[in-house]
Amino acid sequence: MKKIFSILRVLGLVALAVILAEMTLETGEESVFSTYPVLWLILLIVLMIAVAIEISVYSLHTILYRSLTPDARARYDNAIAIKKQKQFHWWKRKYRELLDRKPIEAEDEIILDHSYDGIRELDNNLPPWWLYGFYASIIFAFGYMIKYHILDGTSQKEEYLVEVAEAKEAVEEYKKNAKGLLTANTVELLTEEADIEAGKATFAANCVACHKVDAGGGIGPNLTDSYWILGGGIKNVFNTITEGGRPGKGMVSWKADLKPDEIAQVASYVLSLHGTTPADPKEPEGKLYIDPDARVEEVEVEMQDSTSVEIKMGYDE
Numbered sequence: 603m604k605k606i607f608s609i610l611r612v613l614g615l616v617a618l619a620v621i622l623a624e625m626t627l628e629t630g631e632e633s634v635f636s637t638y639p640v641l642w643l644i645l646l647i648v649l650m651i652a653v654a655i656e657i658s659v660y661s662l663h664t665i666l667y668r669s670l671t672p673d674a675r676a677r678y679d680n681a682i683a684i685k686k687q688k689q690f691h692w693w694k695r696k697y698r699e700l701l702d703r704k705p706i707e708a709e710d711e712i713i714l715d716h717s718y719d720g721i722r723e724l725d726n727n728l729p730p731w732w733l734y735g736f737y738a739s740i741i742f743a744f745g746y747m748i749k750y751h752i753l754d755g756t757s758q759k760e761e762y763l764v765e766v767a768e769a770k771e772a773v774e775e776y777k778k779n780a781k782g783l784l785t786a787n788t789v790e791l792l793t794e795e796a797d798i799e800a801g802k803a804t805f806a807a808n809c810v811a812c813h814k815v816d817a818g819g820g821i822g823p824n825l826t827d828s829y830w831i832l833g834g835g836i837k838n839v840f841n842t843i844t845e846g847g848r849p850g851k852g853m854v855s856w857k858a859d860l861k862p863d864e865i866a867q868v869a870s871y872v873l874s875l876h877g878t879t880p881a882d883p884k885e886p887e888g889k890l891y892i893d894p895d896a897r898v899e900e901v902e903v904e905m906q907d908s909t910s911v912e913i914k915m916g917y918d919e
């Protein structure tokens with residue numbers, strides 16, 4: 603028993619030292635021990651001092667005990683025995699009180715007089731520990747009701763919405779800084795004014811030499827028509843700008859110069875020019891591109907002869 607207490611005391615002291623160090627030294631998220639490795643040494647010294655104190659106290663105690671006369675020794679042992687008996691006395695009593703259990707010998711005082719096939723019932727009191735918990739929950743319920751239903755405490759739903767909004771912001775922030783997160787597969791057409799403006803600036807700085815200011819085409823093809831050599835739509839255009847055109851044609855890969863989000867902006871800007879009329883447009887090159895996701899406005903089916911029909915689809919632009 604004594605040994606256990608000694609060990610607990612030593613551990614308690616070391617734990618106290620750790621808590622004190624964590625609380626007094628400012629190191630942010632990091633543990634103080636990784637910031638100041640020297641603290642390990644101090645902790646070791648604390649441990650050694652605590653062990654030393656325990657050992658000295660123990661030896662002192664033993665020496666004093668041995669120096670007692672047999673008579674005094676007996677009295678001392680007696681006093682300790684009584685103290686041990688009284689130890690935890692209060693706790694034991696409280697425990698019994700909280701259970702409020704009738705001893706088996708006294709059960710006939712509370713047995714009810716009905717019997718179902720020999721099964722009888724005791725009329726025990728409700729255990730006080732349970733009853734107190736019940737009262738506490740009633741008091742808590744009042745507090746809860748006042749806070750959340752009368753005053754306007756944040757409800758679970760509001761808390762949820764706030765957290766979702768915060769998380770969305772964090773994701774946006776992450777996306778802004780994470781290079782390479784956007785790929786041709788995940789990119790979406792940007793429509794916000796700020797993105798288009800940023801795309802326009804990127805275009806003016808890098809692309810006008812070959813595609814002209816109005817994207818009517820020069821060395822590079824006209825980007826305003828519906829014909830695309832390398833495919834239209836945000837995903838293809840993003841891919842073309844990222845990876846470059848066919849070898850030797852002059853359209854280089856821009857991934858070393860532009861960040862993925864800048865490419866998405868300039869690609870969106872290019873697509874926003876679709877249908878505009880440049881001053882001196884180049885002839886369409888490539889194939890007519892139809893967005894696979896475009897809404898089909900009208901479908902016309904024409905009978906050619908008895909074995910074939912022609913289907914004409916009008917796309918919503």
Ligand code: HEC
Pocket residue numbers: 804805808809810811812813821822823825829830831832833834839842843846847848849851852853854856868869872887888
């Ligand atoms: C050095 C001249 C040059 C520059 C600078 C240039 N391009 Fe090009 N671009 C071309 C050429 C040439 C092609 C045709 C590539 C091919 O035929 O494979 C092309 C093709 C394209 C296409 C595909 C067109 C299609 O029909 O499929 C897009 C989109 C495009 N460029 C966008 C841009 C953007 C955006 C920039 C600026 C970041 C840019 N280009 C800078 C020369 C250039």
